[in-house]
Amino acid sequence: MGEFDDLLEANRTFAADFDLGGFDGKAHAGVALVTCMDSRIDPLAMLGLKHGDAKIFRNPGGRITPQALEALVLGTHLLNVNRILVVPHTKCAMTKHSELALRDMITESAGVDASWQPFGVVDDQVATLREDIRKVTAHPLIPEHVKVGGFIYDVDTGLLNPVE
Numbered sequence: 001m002g003e004f005d006d007l008l009e010a011n012r013t014f015a016a017d018f019d020l021g022g023f024d025g026k027a028h029a030g031v032a033l034v035t036c037m038d039s040r041i042d043p044l045a046m047l048g049l050k051h052g053d054a055k056i057f058r059n060p061g062g063r064i065t066p067q068a069l070e071a072l073v074l075g076t077h078l079l080n081v082n083r084i085l086v087v088p089h090t091k092c093a094m095t096k097h098s099e100l101a102l103r104d105m106i107t108e109s110a111g112v113d114a115s116w117q118p119f120g121v122v123d124d125q126v127a128t129l130r131e132d133i134r135k136v137t138a139h140p141l142i143p144e145h146v147k148v149g150g151f152i153y154d155v156d157t158g159l160l161n162p163v164e
Contacts, residue, residue, distance in 0.1 A: 020051045026080040029053035032072055034132075035087040036062040036094075040155045047085070055079055061094035061122055062087055064132035073141040082146055086132050087160065088125055089153040095122045125152065129163050 031054040033043050043049075043056045055075045057068050064086060075081035088094075097105070099121045106114035122128045129150045136148045151160040 023052040027053060027055045027075060028080065030080055030082040031055070032075045032081040032084045033057070033087060034059075034062055034064060034068050034072070034085070035153070036060065036089055036092060038089060038092065038155070041087075041089060041153060046153065046158060046160070055081055061092055061120055061128075062089065063094075063120055063122075063128075064135045065120075069135065069139055069142075072136060073139065076143055076146050077141070084136055084142075084146060084148045086129060086136065086148070086150045087153050088122070088129055090155050092122070092125070094120065095125055097121060126163055133163075 029049055031047065031049065033047070033054055034057045035041055035043055037058045037060055043058075044051070044054065047054070055071065057071045059065060059068065072081070072084055076084075099119055102119045102121060103114045103117060106117065106119075129152065133148055133150045136142055142148075150163040152163060153160055
């Protein structure tokens with residue numbers, strides 16, 4: 001496990017002063033966030049939230065996938081979620097390449113045919129975000145009282161830009 005020694009050591013340092021235990025697993029600010037896996041995004045900090053305030057679901061492109069919908073249904077019914085933010089971001093790799101180009105890049109990198117693997121590229125980020133918001137608001141298991149908002153996070157300024 002030598003490849004993980006640095007991370008395990010950092011974890012021991014983190015755990016030595018750990019004071020974040022005892023939470024009940026609910027979203028105390030009533031927030032769920034679906035955003036990209038991009039490391040430039042600090043989900044809690046960008047919303048002024050802290051540990052225990054929100055449920056966070058991350059995937060490439062910050063898309064509303066079946067798994068994201070599953071998380072949102074659970075969050076709204078069991079985990080105190082009453083506001084959902086869908087937040088893709090500027091300069092996202094999922095907006096820069098076609099599905100075919102990504103498959104070719106992965107095939108070359110992996111040395112294995114990746115033509116069967118979907119990647120969910122985004123041609124029009126605003127239109128895709130609007131469609132993802134519609135997927136959430138139209139879902140029969142997301143309560144009508146839950147507020148859903150779409151925003152594009154600017155990785156250069158840190159600002160969230162609302163999309164109607």
